[in-house]
Structures are given as structure tokens and as C-alpha cells.
Amino acid sequence: MSFPDFAKVIAALPSDDAEWGPRNTAPEGVPAILNNAPYAPYSKGDKLGRMADWTTDSSKDGRDGQRGGRQAYNRNFRDQQVYGAGASSLFSLQHAEDEATFSVVDNQRTSTKTRGGFGRGGGTVFRGGRGGRGGQVTARGGRGGAQGGRGGRGGRDDRYGGGRGGRGGRRFGWRDFDKPQRLRDASVNIKPDWKLLEEIDFSRLSKLNLETDEGEDVESYGSLYYYDKQYDKITPKGPEKRLQISERAYYNPTTSEDPVIQQLAERDEATIFATDQILSMLMCAPRSVNPWDILILRQGNKVFLDKREGAGFEFVSVNENAIDPPMDPTDGNKESINAPQALSLEATFINLNFAHQVVSESEERKFSFENENPFYNPSEETEPLASKGYKYRRFDLSVSEEEPVHIIVRTEVDAVIKSPVGKGDQFMTIKALNEFDDKAQGAGGAPNWRDKLVSQKGAVIATEMKNNSCKLARWATQAILAKADLMKIGFVSRANPKDAGKHVILGVSGYKPREFANQMNLNLANGWGIVRTIVDMCRNMSDGKYVLVKDPNKTVLRLYEVPFNTFDEDLEAREPVAEEDEE
Template identity: 30%
Template structure:
């Protein structure tokens, strides 16, 4: 028994190239390229290329591109093309002192001094500092692990006198009109008392309308 040959219907398009009719099973169906290597991450991608993370954008990207058949391609119009005139500007030759042009007047600017305050008459003294300042060895500022500096013992007497027992403050209370008195140790402790590891207290006394900040005899100031 021989096989029966069935002739295939060939569509002839006399006005162009290719078939003129679309098969019924493919009618009204847009063409979309498909590859078996593409990952099917979702049923339909309604957002397009809106992935913020590049890993997911590459993971679900099509091999043939996404919606390339609907992309708009603008054809270049070469009739409006114009040449741009461009010439190469020669670089200047090496000049001596070219990096010092903006620093010529730098020396004169450093010697300029600002306007000084003019003192008119004699001012009233409002503050007094009593004491003495001795020599300080700056080698202690450069002390490191490799550069050691031994501490030397000095026999000195530290006067830890309180405010009411200070002879200078007693003299000032008779001649000055101030109403608040304190020593430098007590005043610095009050200014730095945001956090104290050692306990201390200050005694405030009011004598003849004036305030005296004193310390106790056994306190650590």
C-alpha cells in the first residue's frame, strides 16, 4: 500500500513578497520572540523594566530583548548635518615661575596687620590675677613610647587656702564693690562639674551682703 501524497496549498501574492493571508490560529495575535532559556518568573510583566535591583532585572530579562518590536527608532536626517569648525589650540611652552603667579603678593599680604584698637584714657580694672608663673619644660609635650621623660620630684608647698582665708580676697572685699568671691580652684571645679568621679561639696557663706564660695577643710580640691 503506497502513501497518499497531499499537495500543500501555496498562497500566491502577486502584489508583494511573502504570504498575503494570516492563518486562522495566528490571527489577531501579536508576535513575541521566545527562547527556552528564558526564566518564567511571573505570568505577565505589567511593570516593564522597573526593577530597582539589577540582579532581578538581569535574571528575568529576555534573550531577544523586551518588546523590541514595539520600540520606536528615529531615523537620522543627514540633510541637516553640519560640520563643526574646530582647531587645536597649541599649549603654552614651559615658563619659569608659572606656578608662583598667584603668590607674588602673598608676602605683602602676610605683613599687613589689621586695624588696632585705640585706647582712650585709662580703663577701670575689673579683674585681678595674683600668683607667679615659672618655667615649663616643653619636652613633656613630646613624650611618646619611644621618647621617654622621667618625672622629677620637686619640693613645693601647695597653698590650698579657702576663699575666706585668702589674704588677697580679704583685701579686695574692703576696697571693691563686688559681691561674689571664689578662688580659682573652687571656680574651676564649679565650671567643670558636669561629671565628677570624686565627691566634693562647696560651702556658700553670705557675709555683709556678699557671697563667699568656700571649701571644707577635708575636701579634695
């Protein structure tokens, strides 16, 4: 084409802004050879990094849908796109048949030599093997052995049947998007006549702060036995120590039903009343995952924090804060004994019996408080009384001297022990952690206690702090509220992972409550700030009944105003059953 002909082509280009690029049909006076000539479409937003390069296809065989070459997207060349590169396939030979639609059916497993796979640099192990290096077929690396053997340096991954490893651990989060979303049910049914007053996100609760004193004792009731120091010598390698089932009378009434709190309220000893079980849940609310609710009664200038039957925190939770917590049978868990409700009942059973077993029940060596147990009636009860002391303690939540605000909390201690330096008796709380099956779903990557409790005790405790952050924070809070000198935490495991009825004690550890709280990064001032904020909301409202509900699937607290007769029908529904039993 001569230069004048080319000039005619340029002059024939449309000037209308609605069109872009040359026409498919040559204009008048232009050689017919240009009819239907293909051209590369492009956008006005294309970056002209360099001139068009038609010599390199975007795919290695001319087919669409495959990335390749310098024109393919690459973060190193994202600012240097080639003009017209996206349309280079228009000039490539199109195959008559698309071979990409065909696949070869082959049931035999083939080896892979590529680097990558599960874990950090580890590869998929298809059959047998010892993780990264051994086995029949592996990839390079050994930090994330998947299916097969003992996983080398990589940790066990339950989802792919891997074995146990010496380092690393399960890489949580892999293919979590493919799991069904777990929806928990609320601890209480929200009724239409309930009025929503406040909705508080956990991020706001975490910013609250209120410094208080250590509190003072107002009343003390009950009696305590001395702790048996022989349990401190138990190890997994020593003789097996079975957890015994003991029948003891144990009382934990709610706040408004406590006769001592009723007397203290009549004497105007404080304006807020609660139990350590209820208060610890409120103070550790930002760590909670499971649903719960607290019933709040406002009567005059008094505020009572009550618990409701089935409120969600009466039983001990298990692996509540684990990345992959235990699942219900409806969510895919095939073992009902490892369901959340079954594990919670098992943990509560273990805690009650463990606290009774590790004390020496001797009437001669017994510590008694000023008053007897206010809930126990020897003439009516047939079971002996458990070792339990109730200390009613008062804390100052005042922000200014013009408006004093005090709270009385019923705290509990479980035993006493002689001080090694001769400072008299020391009070302690006794709790127990339980191991159900380290290979089951919901174990949270915990190591086997029988193997690691002696050699890697710190790792065992750190894993429990991660998987049970809310539970352990509540235990530490309760011990600090009671001004206990020690916390004894037992390690109790199933005698057989498939039997939830028989357990053995593998060891006992002792901690100072405040040091234990510091290890967990637990801030008591933040907890008191949460309590004061919730109480102020209710004090600014009229007399009535309110319910504080933790959303089952979100990190949100909601405060509802409910009719005063709410939940009364539950008590009335149980009365006829009780009368029939008596007959």
C-alpha cells in the first residue's frame, strides 16, 4: 500500500466519539483487501507500557483460558501491560477440537515432586510414610505431613489422617471455607414483647476500665477441709489414680434466693448484689463464645444479678475458644459423647468430684467459718456436706465520692492448706481440666497428656489457655474475688477415650491467682469497667426486670427489658411434677 493510500485510511477513521477503533469495512476509495480485516480491540484505560507485540501468544498453544507469557497477569508487570496483548489470540490458530474438555480416568495414585502442599513447605503424602522424608510417595519438606504415619517434623492434621509430630502442629484454617457454617442456638428465646434497650459490641467492652480495691469481707459461712498434699506427687508415669464418685451436698443458689444476700440488702450494705459465678461471666464477657444470659432485677435502688436455669454458664465448658471447637452430632460429629453438651456435663461432673476427692475429710482437722452453711439442713439432708466456704465480700465501684456505689459478691473457696512459712491457713480454690480424646474432633490440637504432661507441661498449659481462655479466666477471676491464696488445677483424663464415665487423675498444679491472671493477660480493671457500665444502664431505668443476652453467633451483648412475670411460667410448670413425685 502506497503512502497516499495509507493517508486515505487514516482520514477515513470516524470522528464520532461513540465509536472507537477502525471499521470492519474499508471506506470508499480504500482497497477492498482491507474488508473484514481483524484488528485488536482495546480500551481507553489501557496502559501503554510498550508497543504492541504480536509475536508472543498469551497461551503456549493458542487456546484461551490459560495464563502464560509476559502478557499474562503478573504482579511484577502489572504496571507494564502490553498494548493489545489481551487480543493476541484473535490472530492465533483455533483448534478444531478443544482438548481441555477431555480427561483421563486413572485410579492409580501418582507421585508429586513439586514443592508446596499442606503446612509450611510440606507436601501431600498419599500413602504410608513418615511425613516429609519417609513413606512411599511424598513431596519435599516435612513440616506439614498430611496423610500417613507420624508426620516427621510436621504436626498432626486430624482432617487428613496424619500422625503425630514432634514440632509444628496442625495448620488451622486450611479449607475452612469449605466447612459448613456452625450456627449456635441462643440460650434464651427472644420474645416479641421484649424491648431492646442497648446493643454493645465486644470491642467497646474491651476499652472499659475501672480500678477498684481488693474488697473486704462482710460475712463468712461454711466449713472447709484441708487439702491432701499427696495429690501433688501424682504423675502420669506413676501408679494410676482413679477419680472417685462421691455423693456430697453442694449448693449454689442464685443471688435473689440467697438468704444472706437478702439480709444484707435489707441492711443497705450495698446497692448491687451478685455471685462470683455470674459476675465472672460478665467480667470475662469479651472472651466468651458460647451463648449465655444474665437476669437483672431492679428494685428501688438495688440491682440483683441473677442466673436463670439453663442460662448457659452453669456448666463447665470444654474447648470453647478452640479454633475448631467440638461439634454437635447435627453438624457432622459422629460421636455423641464428644458433643459440646455431653462434654460440658462430663467436665462439670469431674470438677465436683475432683474437689471432693483431693481433701482429707476429717472432723478433727476442719476449718470452720463464723457461721454454718446457710443452705444446709442436717435434719432433712441425707448426704454429707461438701467442703465449701462462702465469703460475702464488698467492693467499691464508686467513680466519685458524691455518689458511692458498692457491690457485694458471694464468693466460694474449696479448701485450706497450712502455709509453709507458718503464716497460718491459706484458702484455695480447686478446679479440674479434662482431656477427652486428643485425636477426636474438637480437641484443639492439644498434646497427649500422658506423654507430654511431665516433659512439656508448659506446652500443655499454654494449649489449655488458648482453647479454654474464657473458662480459665473465669476461674482466675473467681479466685481473686474470693481473695484466695492459691489455685489448684487438676489434669483429669478418660481412662478410655471411648468411655466418658471413668477417669484418672494425671497430675495437679498450683498457681497464685494474680500470677495466673497475668499469664493469661487478664485485666480485672476491664472486668470491673464492664460491670459498672451494665449496672449504670439498669440504674438509669425504671424498676423492672432486664435480660442481658450474649448473641450466640456474634460478639455482641444485648440488653432487653422484659415483663416482670417473664420466666415465672417455667417455675409454675415444674410445680405439678414435684407434687406428683412426692405422692
